[in-house]
Amino acid sequence: MLDMRRMQVLRAVVSSGSVTAAAAHLGFTPSAVSQQVAALEKEAGIALLERVGRGVRPTAAGRLLTGHAAVISQHVAEAETALADLRAGRTGRLAVRYFASIGPTMLAPALARARRAHPGVAIDPKLSDLEDPEPLVEQGEVDLAVVVRHPGAESRPGVSLVRLREDAYQAVLPTGHPLAARRVVDLADLAVEPWVGSEPPGPCREPIIAACAAAGFTPDIVATSEDYATAQGFVAAGLGVSLIPRLGLCARHPGVAVRRVRRPEPTRTIYAAVREGSLTQPALRALLEALVA
Template identity: 75%
Template sequence: MLDVRRMQVLRAVVTSGSVTAAAAHLGYTPSAVSQQVAALEKEAGIALLERVGRGVRPTAAGRLLAQRTAVISESLAEAETALADLRAGRTGRLSVRYFTSVGPTLVASALARLRREHPDVRIDLRLIDPEDPLAEVERGEADLAIVVRPRHGGQEGVRLVHLLDDAYLAALPAGHPLAAQRVVDLADLAGEPWIGSEPPGPCLDVMLESCAAAGFAPDFVASSEDYATALGFVAAGLGVGLVPRLGAAGRRTGVALRRVRRPEPIRTIHAAVREGTLSQPALRGLLDALEEAARDSAPAVSSSASARR
């Protein structure tokens, strides 16, 4: 295999017309230049320079290699520029995974800020599988995923960055007797027909574990993995349910949303990233933007916490 550095020395000799001039340009001794060219000729298996008087000129093979070296040098320069842009976060691509209810609240705001700060970074944005939220990050198929922290914590090599605690609210038909209360004990919903609003996964686990702590298992009479549909069922009087604050944004009429206590179901939302990627400027910028968006939404989420105190 030909040595690129030696090829660049040859090109300097061909361009300058002599070993001495090439040595002065490169900061080498003439002897060192001659040794590099000789080594390259050995690698190529053919003469690259021929003497003409006190100077040298390239053979056909020498001209060919000098021309190819110019192309290689240009490609290397472009690669170095592209790499510098990537290191600085000016270019690149981020794969982001999220779940539905954080889309309009956290993700939209964070991506808008990222676009302002890193306009040439492309975003691959997709919904995640709620049952296995960390898998794509762990496998390196996604750079960041917004997840509800799994019961057993994160995977090795994956960091979970806390964004916010999202409390569940009781969703009641507007005429329900409990709708007159500001805060509802979870146990008071034990004998009610329930509308499911979560698919299998950590969010549903939070709901079921809270109900179990209150001494009952909910009797689901209808189910939807979409909050708007679930709230529609509640508004129609089919049952009651629990909906997280982020999922209750833009709720429909006919539904009373009330804080819950004893216990208060809370899903803890995190951004999951691989440990080794946090130094990437664009990814760090996205994480900062998500944390800012989470802080902006905190007053609405934390109001339930103040009700417990």
């Protein structure tokens, strides 16, 4: 295999037409330059330079290698520039996965802010079709995933969980419901009501079930919807009451009343899952800071 450093030495000799001049340019001694060229000729199996008076000129093989060395040098320089742009956050791509209720509320303004700061970075947000997109972060397929976890939950190996915010669940009642006259509803007051389930099984349903258990009951779920708009429609139609997180209530149905819940107040904790060490990427760091803000 040809040594790239020796090819660059050959290129300097050919460019200057003199071993001595090339040595002065490279900061080597003339004997060191001659040794490098001799070693390269041994690797190539053919003479690369020939004497002309007090100078040297390339053989056909020398011209061939010198041309390739110039192309390689250009590619290396381009690679170094591309790496510098990537390190500085001027180029690159970020793959983001999120769940529906944070899209218009948390994610949209954070994406806009990150894109203003790093306009050359392509940010690819996609609604996750997995209950848990954290494995995609672990495998390097996704740069950032927004997930719901218990406070203090352990992450997968090589993944860091950055807490973004607490998102409290609120009582969603038909507008004519007697409890709608209150500003705050005790969770136990909903024990005898039929319920509309607003969450699929998983980390977003668990805070509801745990809070109801702490209040001394298990909700009687008579209808289930896995999107908040339909759940509100079911409540407005009088099928039951529901608990929906605050971030899921940015668009409210006119037929429901929303009230704060206490004793206890169910809350989900939202995290960003990122690979350990990935926050050296300026664009990813900017996106995470925007989500926190």
